[in-house]
Amino acid sequence: MNEYNILVADDDKEIRNALDIYLTNEGMNVFLAADGAEALEILEKTDVHLIIMDIMMPKMDGIQATLKIRQDKDIPIIILSAKSEDRDVILGLNIGADDYMTKPFNFLELIARVKSNLRRYTKYENYQKNKEDDGVLSIRGLVLNKKTNEVFVNGTQVHLTPIEFKILQLLMENKNITFSIEEIYEKVWKEPFYNSENTVAVHIRRIREKIEVNPKEPMYLKVVWGVGYKIEK
Structure with a gap:
């Protein structure tokens, strides 16, 4: 297996x-952190390929750390949690974690999940590199x-209608x-806007349902109340 940098928090x-x-025996470089804040410090200095993140930690917990990491990084994150933290697991997955394991866990199973996530991430990264000069737009996965x-x-294909694709593009x-509903309609439909608020809103909702983990708390397609919609970088 190729050499990877793994951060354990x-x-x-x-x-x-x-x-x-366990990870060193698999030929990986391991960086250790005792809390979320220390993990972020390591990320600033090191090119990390995957993070194993505990939820309950002092100073900064795993949820807060994951939120900060997902502001500008797409690397895989595996959450570790106690059974009593099921709600936190769901929250972690909604804000961008890729996988989770419940404590106590089997170390060999965790290593297998590390390898699986690294394979998906490497495939996704290669796809991006091959396409970056070929009409590809990319924002945080x-x-x-x-x-x-x-x-x-995050490497999984979603299927949009032609209109949905044009809006997202x-x-x-x-x-x-931020584009107003009127601006979106006229740029995508190529015709004057006339009482078409619901038409645009329905398409926006469908796009969110397809690209967002939690459409009610979108990571990408944001509403600017009283103004319109935008994609956040």
């Missing part, structure tokens, strides 16, 4: 040390290919710029 020293041994009319979310080509 857990306040339990025994778990950190055990994972250090959301990838739109203008030439093939394909859309991927417009917003991704103009990151952080």
